[in-house]
Amino acid sequence: MHVIVVYDISIERVNDIKKLLKKYLNWVQNSVFEGELTLGRMKELEIDIGKVIDKENDSVILYSINNPIWIKKKIIGKEKATTENII
């Protein structure tokens, strides 16, 4: 399935969540990762996110779409993911 992850996380944990998401997905933009995952990997990712974040204050949203052709992506401005490698 195609997965988009966005996070809104306290600065102390930003590096941890980035490091974790990089294992599963591709960096797209500031606080956005995207990629293809099996249902099993998706479940693993959810568990790992739960270990890294402070559930009282941090927020992570996972959008998933079974068929990637169902989702269209349009970029306005600079495509950050291909021009910068800063994570």
Add this chain to the structure above:
Amino acid sequence: MHVIVVYDISIERVNDIKKLLKKYLNWVQNSVFEGELTLGRMKELEIDIGKVIDKENDSVILYSINNPIWIKKKIIGKEKATTENII
């Protein structure tokens, strides 16, 4: 169609993009908006975004899905949109 917008924008223009996106969509999380738009409204939004951003440096991604049932949303941690109204 269901639309998710994420942005990575220079601090000077963050308030402008938030104000613009609020006219079309609902705030979900830091730099993420979401909602239903007709194709016409989607085109208008794309034009308006082009007027607000600096295309050399800023980046806005619009994900669109024709049928909202195709997309699943899972929140881990705090659901920011319903607990805070800070935009």
